[in-house]
Amino acid sequence: MIAIIDAFSLGFCCLAMAILIGKSKNSPLMRDQKLLLGGLILFMGVYYFCIFVKWAGITGRLEAFENFEGALIPMWWAFVFYALMNMIATNEIKESESKYRLIVENQSELILKMDPDLKIRFASPSFCRMIGKPEADVLGRPLLSILDQKGESFLPYEVFNKTVDPSQPAYFEKIVKTSQGERLLAWHLSALTREGDGKDVFIAVGRDITEKSRTEKKLASMDHRYRTLMENLPVGIFRASIEGQGRLLMVNKAAAAMLGYDSELELLKIPVSDIFSDNGQRRELIKRIKAEGVIVGVEAALRKKDGAIIFGSVTMNMIEDENNIYVDGIIENVTNVRQALNALNSSERLHRQAQLIAKVGHWEQDITTMTYEYSEGLADILKIPKNLTLDFDDVKRLIHPEDLQTVLNEFGKSVKSRTEYDMTHRYVLSDGEVKYVHSKCVHEFDADGNHTKSIGTVQDVTEIKVLESDKHNTERQLRQAQKLEAIGTLAGGIAHDFNNILTPILGFSQMLAENLPDDTRNRESAQAIYEAALRASDLVGHILTFSRQADAERMPVHVAAILKEAVKFVRASIPSTINIKQDIQTNCLPVLADPTQIHQIIMNLSTNAYYAMQEKGGELTISLKQKRRTDLFPDLEESDANGMYYLHLKVQDTGQGMDKETMDRIFDPYFTTKKRGEGTGLGLSTVIGILNQLGGRISVESKIDAGTVFNVYLPCMEKLPSAAAASSSQPAKGNGQEVLVVDDEGTVANMLSQMLKNLDYVPTAVSDSLTALELIQAAPQKFALVISDLTMPNLTGVELAKKAAELNPDLPFILSSGLGDGISGKASESPNIKDILHKPITRSALGRVVNAVLNPEN
Amino acid sequence: MLEENELIMLVLGLAILIRLLTTYERLRKIPHNTSLLLSFVAFFAATVATICEGYLLPDLFNLMEHLLYMTSAVLLTFWLWSFFKHFEGGAGSQ
Structure with a gap:
């Protein structure tokens, strides 16, 4: 069992060795590291073989070797771990170097590492590119041999001569020749540094500041120009704070000169509040600029150093930074402009007044647009709205239709001959009023001779025309009066002789009649002679009256007598188609008046009545009644009354009558409904004038196609003439x-x-x-x-x-x-x-x- | 009985282990370091088991000793394979 396990262990060691041998090519392991690792596997394999043999019972003679092996294996483990950590460190260094190399190689700054004798130990690719040489040609060579082509020292020797502490970094700028031409380089030279190999090196980092330098120079130049411009500008420039009284932070010479200070420094000491004549205006301006940010062309009254007030046009812009709010602005002295403007306004006002007084207006016609601009004076004359633009049709409508063609012809002629247009014509205003104007104009032409503009004046000469007409009428009346005077003189002379002739006839016939017996033919004859002489005497009296030989003095006048005489005269003057009916109270009180004027009143009213009935005939009723004042004017105050009695003279016709508009104007001077040459329009106005003198009144009633009644009231004299004398x-x-x-x-x-x-x-x-x-x-x-x-x-x-x-x-x-x-x-x-x-x-x-x-x- | 070579292995292994623990942060940068470290730990544990078998449970500790040797060999083989694989995939360039 143990042997089998050991066999597996040995097998795995063999497998590990196989992997190491087969796969180590692409690994980052160095050769010695591979050997160490292989040694470990080998020692472990041998050891496992020995214990396999021992437990397999094949031989026991390897036990001493096994023990030796077993003691060495931990040491091999230690070697392997050391080798692996070394590998890791190496890798890290490589990675770091790669990273920094990447940075250095892609850096636009020039980086050099040099020995104290300026031999280059490292040059960044940017440096090589700049000088146009490969790195191999640069490394190991002295820097001066590369760059110091003009015999100048590239680096200041004092840096290396120890005159400057080499342990301190240095900065300098230098122009060098490069593959891109002459460039300005700024160098940061590090302090002397000792490397790991024990050698001292400098690290020099250079930057191409050619463009920056040019820009700075340009900026400096612009700044200089700006300052020069600012100093020489004729307008004042300032920067000021706005808090408190306000402080000037910057001014130019023009501002100082404008305010009468010797220098900018002197002006800078003055608070802004002292410069404003009206501090209320300054506060108002600050309020506005805070709200709007900008103020353009505000006129302000400013106080000069000597206390004089000038007017400046102030334009300001608010500048706000983190800590302060201030304003930049310009001031333009507009005192002269203001004075000129005032003078211009005054002149314009005078001109306008002069136009108004002279009833003159002016106009300009733009030929291109055929539009007219006109002055207020012309608007007043033509009664048209002010400040409008008229077109050609508008103007044509204003010109009197009878004058239009003549005006256009004259205008065309003056344009063609390039002479002044000058004529008098009529305008018809919107209310129908006709005005006479004297119009003049001149024309402007462009370089090609095209008519571009006409400028003209229009003077209202209606009054002159009326005066001319009046003058004409007056002259005619004067001629008539002169004729009458001549006739009067003649009549007076005749009357004198006639009266001298009549006096004995009248006297002797009266005495003869008185001396003859009653009821005899001779007495009747004498009486007839006397009466005929009396009529002749009356006739002479009439001649003298109508020839104005009588005095214009006011005297007690029996209106009835004058009225009767006038009726006789009217009867003789008007056709028989007009019947005259008279109702005259003969015992009226006299009136204090000029008989001629009374006669004039009667004749004027009678003539008008005749005119109203001229075409169709009719009846003229003339009546005279004495009436009590209270019967006539119950509403008249006692103090206004001239007397207790008035004579009521009524002249009534059955003619065409008048409408209300005509009645409103009949007493206006020169108003007449008669044809030209038949009346002056002065008759009724004369009547009004006479009645005003006499304290009398007049009223009129009229109805179309029914007739007109004029009622004249004349105050009677308070005291009656002596009855005995009369x-x-x-x-x-x-x-x-x-x-x-x-x-x-x-x-x-x-x-x-x-x-x-x-x-x-x-x-x-x-x-x-x-x-x-x-x-x-x-x-x-x-x-x-x-x-x-x-x-x-x-x-x-x-x-x-x-x-x-x-x-x-x-x-x-x-x-x-x-x-x-x-x-x-x-x-x-x-x-x-x-x-x-x-x-x-x-x-x-x-x-x-x-x-x-x-x-x-x- | 504690033999001389076993004592040397234990002392050397313990010293290396202490050193590895103190430099663990650097060792972590080794690709797939866990397998490698466990391989060493298994080897060191096998040494400890060898010494222990002389005092108690000799069969068990003997078996553990051999198993731990095998574990160490397997882990070392696995680390080698992973290590090289790591660089083959281009991760080593990181």
């Missing part, structure tokens, strides 16, 4: 006073003398003013009164009165004249002229006036 038909008689009558018309002088004699006066008639003066000089106190013609040869009535006053200041004068009311002003030229008699003179008028002058107390 109604007395019996002339006041004298008391034998001596009266001197002077008239160059002898007949008139005799007639007056006769009348005075009939009135119980003692007249002296002379036909020469000088004779009259002599009579007065001869006896200044003789005459109680002088009645003198105004217009006489040698001395006029006024001159005579003046000279008489020198002789007897108390001698009263009455002037007589055939010139109508136009002479009333003469009365004030001499204090002794007390009244005026208008020719032809009736006896009653003569008696009343003479009596009034001689007895003023009555």
Whole structure:
């Protein structure tokens, strides 16, 4: 049994030996290691053989050898274990070497191991590649013989001359020639190290820093340029902290100069809060930059060193690092820009105001797009929205259709001839208003001669046009007035002569009629002559009235009388298809007015009524009533009332009537519904003007196709004229006073003398003013009164009165004249002229006036 | 009776065993080291059994001695086969 076991043991040892011999080729075992392992197996096999033999009983002579073997086997085990561990260590070293070799061979850095005499003991593949030589040509050769091709020392000798401690690592940079040209290498040289073989070596690690150096140089250059640029920029550049008062961390020269500091250092000492004129604005900016990160172009008021305020446009960017928040920014001095902008704004405002005042606008037409830009002034003129872009059709719509073709033709001509376009035309606004404009423009052309732009102005000349029209009308009216004046002058002259002729006719016929027996044909004839002379006298009066010879002074006027005269005049002027119906209250109170103006009111209203009935005929009703104020204007305050009584003048027609829009405008000056040349549009506005002067009123009622009623209210005079003076038909008689009558018309002088004699006066008639003066000089106190013609040869009535006053200041004068009311002003030229008699003179008028002058107390 | 050669084997085996235990970490790097170490341990146990058979149960310890020798031979053979197989498979390059 034991023997069998030993046999198996021996067999396994044989098998192990076979495996070792057969398989050890591909193992990492070294030869001696294999031998040791084989020895162990052999010793174990021999030992098992010996004990097999012993237990098999074949022989016992091997026992001593067995014991020897058994003692050696543990030692072989020890050898085997040692060999195996050695193998493991060797493998580990190989693996490590392989790993580090891999690192070194793939390293871009140049790695050299050198002796102190610079012989290369190891060179990395990168070094070999760099110098373009195989490793074999490098190893063992001095480094200087490889690289020091320019006779320069590759490594600083002082490193090796022990001037520098070789135990300390060194760093230096060197340009060397390589297979890639000259390269800059940075070398880290280790301290002198002793290797395992006892030799001292340097480890040099080099890095190609050519690109890095170039980049650094480039960066340095850029940095220099940046700094130069920053220093020379005309805008201020700064970096500042924002906490607390703020501290400037960096500024450039321009910033210092902008704020009036001598240097950047001086400015850096100033807190940011002191630079801002308004610290509230600074806080606001900090708040904004914290919220938004960037602020662009904010205008800030900054305080200079000398305290002056400038305005800077500040652009800032917030920079935030781990510890601090600060801002980088630029400041541009915009004080001048601001001033210029203010000036520009002011100028633009003035320009706009000037355009507004001058009613001028401007426009630009882009020919490419056929669009128009226009100013506010033009928008105001054309009543179009501001800041719109008009196209060509819009503009064409605005131009008056009658002017459009002319405008387009003129514009085209000016473009073709490259001359200024200049014409006056009309625009029709959106509300229908027509405006006259004076339009001018110039054109711009490109290098090829194509029309590119037109720039023009438009001036509103509507008012000028209206004024021109008014001027034309006024001139026409002036010419008419001049004609009337000429006629008036002529009529006045005729009236003077006529009155002189009528005066004796009137006087003598009246006296003749009075002296003849009643109911005789002669008396009737004389009476007829008197009445005819009276009518002739009225006629002269009318001529003087219509020729405006009468004074425009306000005086008590009996409107009824003027109205009757006017109706007669209207009747004669309008066709018989228009029936005139009148209802005139004759006993109305007088009105304090200019008779001419009253006449004008009546004529204007009557003319309008006639115009309304011109085509179809109709009825013109004119009425005059005296009414109490309270009946007419119950709502009128007492203080507003002019008097207790008003005259109500009503002018009513049955014509075409008016709509409300027309009624709203009829009192506007120059508004007329009449055809061109038939009316000025000033009639009713004149009426309004007169009534305003007189404290009167006017109202109008109208209905289409029914007619129109004008109601005119004129305040009556508070005090009625003396009833005695107004109604007395019996002339006041004298008391034998001596009266001197002077008239160059002898007949008139005799007639007056006769009348005075009939009135119980003692007249002296002379036909020469000088004779009259002599009579007065001869006896200044003789005459109680002088009645003198105004217009006489040698001395006029006024001159005579003046000279008489020198002789007897108390001698009263009455002037007589055939010139109508136009002479009333003469009365004030001499204090002794007390009244005026208008020719032809009736006896009653003569008696009343003479009596009034001689007895003023009555 | 303790023989001289057995004592030498025991002392040497014990010393080697102690050394192996102290350098166990390095021995672990040997491929399939368990088989090798057990082979040595079996050999050392056989030596101990040889000495023991002189004092008690001589037949049993004698049998154990021979069985342990055989175990040691088998384990050594198995380790050799595994060791070379390990490198044949390319694991040795690791």
